[in-house]
Amino acid sequence: MYPKLIIDLKKYYHNLNKMIEMTRLNELSLAVVSKVFLAEQPFIDVINKTTVEYLADSHLSNLKKMKTNKKKMFLRIAQLSEVEEVVEVANISLQSELTTIKALNKAAKNNNKVHEIILMFDLGDLREGIYYEDSYLKLVEEILTFNNIKLLGIGTNLTCYGGVIPSLEILKRLEVIKSTIETKFKLKLTLISGGNSSSIFLLEKGKLPKFINNLRIGEALVLGRETAYGNKIKGFYDDVFLLKASIVEIKKKPSLPDGETGMDAFGKKVIIKDQGKQRRAILAIGKQSVDKDDLITLDKSEIIGASSDHLIIDIKDQDYQIGDVLTFKLRYGGVLSLMTSPYVRKSYEK
Ligand SMILES: Cc1ncc(COP(=O)(O)O)c(C=O)c1O
Numbered sequence: 001m002y003p004k005l006i007i008d009l010k011k012y013y014h015n016l017n018k019m020i021e022m023t024r025l026n027e028l029s030l031a032v033v034s035k036v037f038l039a040e041q042p043f044i045d046v047i048n049k050t051t052v053e054y055l056a057d058s059h060l061s062n063l064k065k066m067k068t069n070k071k072k073m074f075l076r077i078a079q080l081s082e083v084e085e086v087v088e089v090a091n092i093s094l095q096s097e098l099t100t101i102k103a104l105n106k107a108a109k110n111n112n113k114v115h116e117i118i119l120m121f122d123l124g125d126l127r128e129g130i131y132y133e134d135s136y137l138k139l140v141e142e143i144l145t146f147n148n149i150k151l152l153g154i155g156t157n158l159t160c161y162g163g164v165i166p167s168l169e170i171l172k173r174l175e176v177i178k179s180t181i182e183t184k185f186k187l188k189l190t191l192i193s194g195g196n197s198s199s200i201f202l203l204e205k206g207k208l209p210k211f212i213n214n215l216r217i218g219e220a221l222v223l224g225r226e227t228a229y230g231n232k233i234k235g236f237y238d239d240v241f242l243l244k245a246s247i248v249e250i251k252k253k254p255s256l257p258d259g260e261t262g263m264d265a266f267g268k269k270v271i272i273k274d275q276g277k278q279r280r281a282i283l284a285i286g287k288q289s290v291d292k293d294d295l296i297t298l299d300k301s302e303i304i305g306a307s308s309d310h311l312i313i314d315i316k317d318q319d320y321q322i323g324d325v326l327t328f329k330l331r332y333g334g335v336l337s338l339m340t341s342p343y344v345r346k347s348y349e350k
Contacts, residue, residue: 002246002325003285004345005338007037011237013046015221018235020050022203023215031056031073031193033218036332038339039066042348054092056216064089075216077120077128083107092116092152094193096129098139101149108148116152118193119143123173127161132173140181153191153214154178159198165228166199168209175211200226200233219332227332241335243295243328243344245311247320249282255304265307272305280304281320283311289341294334298327 016032023030031054037043039055039062047055048068056073057063060082063072074093078086078100086093087107095101095117108115119140122129130136143151156174158166171194178192194212197220202208204226219227224236232238255275264270266287281301286309295303295311302314313326320326330338338344 001345002244003283003289003338003343004244004347006242006244006347006349007042008237008240008242008349009042009046010349011240012043012221013049015224015236015240016047016050016052018233019217019221020052022200026203026206026208027210027213028203028208029053029191029214031214031216032221033057033075033196033216034062034066035059035075036218036222036335036339038062040339040346041065041067042350044068054214054216060085060089073118073216078104084110087111087113087115090115092118094118094120094128094155096120098142101143101146105146105149114148114150116150117143118153118155118191119151121154121156121174121177123156123158123164123166123170125158125160125162125164127157129156132177136177137180137184140185144185144187151189153189153193154181155191155193155214155216156195157216158195159227160196166195166202168202168207171195171209171212175209178211197226198228201228201231204233222335223330223332239329241330241338243285243290243330243334243338244325245283245285245328246325247281247322248284249280250315250320250322251280252277253280254278275314278304278314279316281313281315281326283313283326284309285344286310289343290330290334290337294331294337296329296331298329301326 030052032047032052034057039057044066054073055070056075058076071091074086074090077096083103084107104115120129122131158164191214192212193214196216200220222240224238225232255278261270287306288308292303292306300316304312304314
């Protein structure tokens with residue numbers, strides 16, 4: 001039955017081992033980000049076979065369900081309403097707000113635990129973290145008074161919102177923060193978690209600054225690409241995930257709608273270019289499961305459009321029949337949404 005995601009765990013294992021090699025050469029520990037595959041246990045079993053140190057996820061439910069001996073890292077800044085659960089399921093969390101860290105301290109105390117945090121700094125990408133130009137020493141001073149919180153280290157996340165590339169100049173901002181904290185409080189920060197898949201281009205060139213000793217990696221492992229420039233990583237597979245969807249209709253039709261046009265099914269004004277007559281196939285998958293722009297065709301077909309349950313493609317002169325199954329590679333958003341969709345079957349190839 002289709003649509004179906006074909007998930008090749010051998011290819012994931014291959015990519016993961018390559019990434020472990022790369023990080024070890026640079027004396028980095030690795031946090032594997034599991035949210036893109038919903039922390040499903042077949043992936044976790046693969047990760048459990050390796051020397052990876054941390055499993056990181058932005059959903060507490062994912063951290064809770066995974067069966068692993070690896071340390072668990074909560075990636076998204078915690079809500080005040082979930083601090084008890086954070087302390088219960090995560091060994092480490094990324095934090096940026098004193099109010100929340102105070103609440104975590106209390107929750108950890110109630111549970112007789114010491115919870116480790118990574119204090120996040122925003123180096124200019126404008127997502128989470130203390131803005132690098134702002135003062136942070138008072139905050140650190142206060143954190144150090146908490147008995148049930150351990151300041152494990154500092155971290156940053158780049159490129160995800162503002163597209164800022166982790167250049168050496170940008171990362172220098174984190175190095176200044178590290179040495180300022182270490183000098184002022186006469187301590188050594190254990191973990192400097194310096195980025196995600198957008199730092200890999202530096203790693204590949206052997207240029208990742210030495211003060212960084214940890215990366216949190218998700219996308220590169222499933223799509224085999226770094227995310228600063230979108231380049232393929234040498235020796236990595238880009239098809240751990242493939243989508244298969246079947247054709248339910250093939251008809252030759254004009255490319256331009258015939259009649260006065262208003263809005264489409266999603267309230268958007270319809271703007272379509274006239275490309276003459278097309279051999280149009282409809283596939284049984286739609287926007288409810290995946291954005292058409294996150295699909296990559298592997299043949300001569302061109303994706304024309306989609307509604308919630310239909311994907312419309314121009315199959316050109318290819319000899320397809322009703323019931324034929326087309327295969328697509330995926331972009332990051334496609335893997336995320338297809339894995340999350342209850343309408344898509346998953347087939348794990350071991
Ligand atoms: C804080 C944080 N770190 C790391 C990652 C992993 O990013 P990427 O998938 O680009 O490696 C994410 C996103 O999933 C994140 O939110």
